[in-house]
Amino acid sequence: MDTRDFRNCLGSFATGVTVVTCKTDIGTRGFTANSFTSVSLDPPLILVSVDRKIKACSYMKDNSFAVNILRGDQEKVALHFAGRPQEQLDLQWEEGEFAPYLANSLATIECVPWRAYDGGDHVLYLGEVKNYWYVEGDALGFYKGKFFTVPSLKSTSE
Template sequence: MDLRDFRHCLGSFATGVTVVTCSTGEGKHGLTANSFTSVSMEPPLILVSVDRKTKACSYLQDNAFAVNILRGGQEALAMHFAGRPNEELELKWQDGEYAPYLADSLAVIECVPWQAYDGGDHVLYLGEVKQYRFEQGEALGFYTGQFFTVPMLARV
């Protein structure tokens, strides 16, 4: 299988953009992830998929975390946590009840560890949702390797 071609195929699926944050003895950490999904309503569970080769993968093992859903216009924040640090970027951290989160996020979902699964070159972390908050607004999307803004639509 041509892995580069397969990656392009997967890029045909438009996603939102999140930053998964947690705290360790070394401080607050985050990683950009678009592999995020809801799993269950009862109990409330979500899933994030994290590359095994990243430091963040080990930070999430048996650790509470927050999923920060980014707003349109937060591309610099996404890139910062995707391994392209921007020292000039002002990070506005908030201490959540379970995990630190980014104050300017469109939505935040705080979780405690539920289960971790082998996902090949990734680890699939399931978190039990303990707390969440969200606002109305435009979201940051990702499609075919590019960011775009998802317009806010009227709720039906």
């Protein structure tokens, strides 16, 4: 199978953009991830798929973490945590009860480790949700290798 072409095919699925953050022996670390999904409401579980080749994969092992869902205007934050440092980026950190998180995200979900599974060239980390909060606003999306803004939609039943 042509892995580049398969990756292009998967890029046809529009996703949101997150930065996953955790505390390590060498300080607070984070990485950009769009392989994030809800798993269960009872118990409350989410999943993050992490490439085995990146350093962050080892940071996640048996470690609490926060998933920061990015706002539509946070493309530079996404790029920074994807390994493309952004000059003069003013990151504001908060210390959560379970993990450090980025202030001013659209939503934040704090988790403790639940399970980790082999996912081929990735590790699938499931986290049990302990805290979460969110605000209304536009989200950052990713489609076919490009960022875009997902406009906030108000409920029509209000």
